[in-house]
């Protein structure tokens with residue numbers, strides 16, 4: 593969980609003088625500044641820190657600032673990207689904006705303007721990032737039901753699994769006091785997290801023995817495939833990012849992008865825990881189900897490496913508490929009841 597409230601800015605700039613001046617100015621304004629002089633360094637920070645904004649020079653010694661922007665967007669990170677350019681060339685600025693940069697600064701720029709530029713992009717992102725309530729909930733729910741039915745037809749194990757993952761995710765969401773819209777996004781992410789398995793060959797999906805290298809590689813593509821399927825629906829952009837990252841590990845050794853710690857979206861960190869728990873206690877053709885206690889011990893053992901330790905502790909506490917209602921009603925169930 594992100595407890596640090598200081599706005600975290602990644603500053604990517606190879607020119608020492610500009611770097612120091614901007615860094616000093618940012619820190620003076622109370623921003624928390626992460627510095628990178630190269631593209632490679634910037635990518636490393638991006639993978640491990642929960643950033644709020646990227647301020648990036650377009651000309652870097654080992655590449656172009658646009659390459660970094662492409663990576664930010666590929667990771668489906670909703671981080672405002674402000675391009676710094678030394679050139680007044682309109683085409684360069686136009687290209688940057690067309691590729692998804694939110695704003696730009698032309699060098700030399702007045703450092704006094706920095707906080708205004710940063711704040712207006714943070715506010716814009718907040719408005720943009722707040723997907724709010726989907727306009728046509730009933731249509732959306734029918735679409736989701738159709739997607740789940742398609743996956744269930746292919747993989748019978750997934751049917752009950754997604755629903756149980758959603759209920760457990762909701763338990764954690766309730767304990768974190770998420771808003772109704774956040775709970776809805778978390779539930780939809782849980783229901784659809786394995787939707788990318790639609791694209792997986794049956795012989796891999798149903799294989800009971802261990803997978804060959806190539807098969808394993810194909811199986812590991814399902815988060816990216818799933819996020820692309822869901823990303824086609826405007827209202828599910830937030831869900832798409834969570835699906836992409838539900839197999840990241842807290843220590844950075846997961847896939848597809850090797851994000852670590854709080855750089856992994858919060859809801860994806862929740863899903864990783866409840867998905868693993870559900871798999872451990874479920875009956876599979878190739879192994880016996882384990883008891884709740886055994887499963888919780890396994891989660892505990894992997895807290896801090898595979899899973900977010902704080903969220904794991906919270907989930908374990910909830911499941912061990914005799915008063916916890918283990919089958920909370922899902923928001924989607926009440927919406928289905930209300931749908932015309």
Ligand SMILES: [Fe+2]
Nearest residue numbers: 785786838839
């Ligand atoms: Fe998965």
